[in-house]
Amino acid sequence: MSVLARSVGNAFRNKVRTAAVVAVLAVAIGLALAMLVANQAVGAKVQELNASVGTVLTVNPAGGQGFEGGGEPLTAGQAATAADVPNVTAVVGTKALRLRNATEAAAQAAAGTQAGTQAGPGGGQGGPGGQTTTTLTTSLTAAVDAGTLGARNQDSTSGTSGSTGTTGTTRPARSLPITATGTGAEVDSTGKALELTSGTGLGDYTKESTKALLGTTLAEKNNLKVGSTFTINSKTFTVAGLFDAGTAFGNNALYVTLPTAQTLAELPGELSTMIVTVDSMEHVDAAKTALQSALGTDKADVTQGQRNLETAVTSLDSVKNISMVAFIAALGTAGLIILLIMVMLVRERRREIGVLKAIGAPNRTIGLQFVLEALVLVALGSVVGAVIASFASGGIASALVSSSTSTTAAPAGQRGGGFAGAAGGLPGGQFPGGQGGPFGGASQLLTSVTASVSPGVLAAGIAAVFGVAIIGALVPALLTARIRPIEVLRGE
Numbered sequence: 001m002s003v004l005a006r007s008v009g010n011a012f013r014n015k016v017r018t019a020a021v022v023a024v025l026a027v028a029i030g031l032a033l034a035m036l037v038a039n040q041a042v043g044a045k046v047q048e049l050n051a052s053v054g055t056v057l058t059v060n061p062a063g064g065q066g067f068e069g070g071g072e073p074l075t076a077g078q079a080a081t082a083a084d085v086p087n088v089t090a091v092v093g094t095k096a097l098r099l100r101n102a103t104e105a106a107a108q109a110a111a112g113t114q115a116g117t118q119a120g121p122g123g124g125q126g127g128p129g130g131q132t133t134t135t136l137t138t139s140l141t142a143a144v145d146a147g148t149l150g151a152r153n154q155d156s157t158s159g160t161s162g163s164t165g166t167t168g169t170t171r172p173a174r175s176l177p178i179t180a181t182g183t184g185a186e187v188d189s190t191g192k193a194l195e196l197t198s199g200t201g202l203g204d205y206t207k208e209s210t211k212a213l214l215g216t217t218l219a220e221k222n223n224l225k226v227g228s229t230f231t232i233n234s235k236t237f238t239v240a241g242l243f244d245a246g247t248a249f250g251n252n253a254l255y256v257t258l259p260t261a262q263t264l265a266e267l268p269g270e271l272s273t274m275i276v277t278v279d280s281m282e283h284v285d286a287a288k289t290a291l292q293s294a295l296g297t298d299k300a301d302v303t304q305g306q307r308n309l310e311t312a313v314t315s316l317d318s319v320k321n322i323s324m325v326a327f328i329a330a331l332g333t334a335g336l337i338i339l340l341i342m343v344m345l346v347r348e349r350r351r352e353i354g355v356l357k358a359i360g361a362p363n364r365t366i367g368l369q370f371v372l373e374a375l376v377l378v379a380l381g382s383v384v385g386a387v388i389a390s391f392a393s394g395g396i397a398s399a400l401v402s403s404s405t406s407t408t409a410a411p412a413g414q415r416g417g418g419f420a421g422a423a424g425g426l427p428g429g430q431f432p433g434g435q436g437g438p439f440g441g442a443s444q445l446l447t448s449v450t451a452s453v454s455p456g457v458l459a460a461g462i463a464a465v466f467g468v469a470i471i472g473a474l475v476p477a478l479l480t481a482r483i484r485p486i487e488v489l490r491g492e
Contacts, residue, residue, distance in 0.1 A: 003365060007372035010345075018377070021341055025334060025381030030388030032330035033461045037393035039323040040457050046316050055281055056191040057288055059274040060301045074271040078295055082276055085290045087283040092191065095182035095261035096272040099232060099254075102137035104175060136264055139231040142175045143221035143252045178218065179253040180232070182261020188245065191275045194255070199226035199241025208259045211240035215251030232264060276302075323396075327461075331468055334381075338374050338472035346370065346476040367478065374473035375466065382462050389458075 063071035083091045278287040292302045
C-alpha cells in the first residue's frame with residue numbers, strides 16, 4: 001500500500017475523532033480566512049478613501065458656500081491658478097443651478113407669486129458667492145416630495161408662514177427644486193467618478209453639449225431612459241446616462257457640462273466652486289495653505305471637505321492591523337491544534353511505528369505518512385473553513401469598520417463637510433448625494449465595505465494554512481526518528 005493511501009486511511013481510522021478534529025480546524029481556519037478577507041477589504045477601503053476623497057479640497061467664494069453667503073464668484077482664471085499649485089493634480093470647476101418645473105412656475109406666476117426670484121431654497125437671490133441665480137424652468141418634475149421639511153424651508157425662504165403669503169393670498173403648493181450641476185469632469189460633488197448605471201458620459205466636459213446625466217429616481221419619476229429628451233429653459237437635452245448617488249436627494253439631480261451650465265445661467269466663465277485633487281494625503285495640508293495663498297483669503301475659502309477623514313483612515317489602518325494580527329493568531333491556533341493532534345497520534349501509534357521501522361521503513365517515509373495524514377485533515381478543515389469565511393467575512397469587515405468609524409464620528413448635529421457648493425448645497429447640512437454627517441462625502445464610502453472572497457486571497461490564506469500544517473506535523477514526525485523498534489517491541 002502506498003504512503004498516500006495509508007495516510008488517507010489512517011485519517012479516517014476513527015471517524016468520530018476525525019469529525020471532531022475537522023470541526024475544530026474548520027472554525028480556526030474559517031476565522032483565519034475571514035480575518036484575511038476582512039484585512040484585504042479594509043485595506044481596499046483605505047485606498048479608495050485616499051484616492052477618491054481623502055485628497056480633495058474644496059474652494060468656495062470667500063464668504064460664500066452653496067447658495068448662502070456673499071462675496072464674489074470664482075472664475076476660470078482662478079481655476080488655472082489653482083492648477084499651478086504644487087502637488088495639485090486636478091481642478092474641476094462646477095456651476096450650480098436650480099431647476100423648477102415649467103408648469104408649476106407658470107401657475108405660480110399666474111397666482112402672483114415671484115416664481116423667478118423667490119422659488120424656494122436656492123432660487124432668486126443668494127446664489128453661490130452671492131451672485132443672483134435665476135431659477136431655470138424645466139419639463140422635469142422633482143423626484144422628491146417636499147414634505148414637512150420642504151414646505152418649511154420654502155416658507156422660510158419666501159418670508160411667509162403656512163400656505164398663505166404676506167398679502168393673505170393662498171400660494172399654490174410647490175415641489176422641491178431639482179439640482180443641476182455643470183461640471184468640468186465626470187465626477188460627483190466629492191470628486192469621485194459618477195457611478196453610471198446605464199448609458200455613457202457626456203464626452204468632452206469642456207464643451208457645450210445637449211446631453212445630460214440624470215439620477216435614477218429623477219429619471220423614473222419622469223419616465224425617462226437613456227435616449228429620452230427633456231427641456232431646460234425650452235432647450236432640448238438628451239439623457240446620455242443614468243447615475244446612482246445612493247440617496248433619494250442625490251438622485252434628484254442632473255449633470256451637464258460646465259460650459260452648458262454657464263450658458264444656461266448666462267454667466268460665462270463663472271464658477272460656483274472648485275474641486276481640487278491633491279496627489280496624496282501627506283501633501284493635503286501643504287497644498288491647502290499654498291492654494292489659499294495663491295487665490296487670496298479675500299477671494300476664496302479653501303476647505304478640506306473631509307477633515308475628519310484623516311482620523312477615520314488612521315482608525316481603519318488600526319483595524320487593518322488588528323485583522324492581520326487576528327489572522328496570524330487564528331493561523332497559529334490552527335497550527336497548534338495540528339501539532340497537538342499529531343503528537344497524540346504519534347504516541348498512540350508507537351507500536352505501529354516500531355513495527356514499520358523494524359521491517360526497514362526509513363524515518364522519512366514514516367514522517368511523510370504523518371505529514372500527509374495531517375494535510376488530509378487540514379484539507380477537509382479548509383473546505384469547511386472557506387465556506388464559513390465566505391459567510392462571515394462580510395459581517396466581520398463591516399463590524400470592524402462600523403466600530404472604527406463610530407469612535408471617530410463627530411458630535412451629533414455637526415454639519416457635513418464642504419461640498420455644498422459643488423452642486424448647490426441646501427441649508428441644514430444637506431448635500432447632493434446625501435453627503436452629510438461627520439465624514440461628509442466619505443460617509444457612504446465608510447459604511448459600504450464589500451468583503452468578497454476572491455480566489456487569490458483564498459488561495460493565499462489556504463497556502464498559509466497548509467504551510468503551518470506542515471510545520472505542525474513535522475515536529476511529531478521528527479519524533480518518530482527517536483523511537484527505537486527494540487524498545488517498542490520489548491514493551492509489548
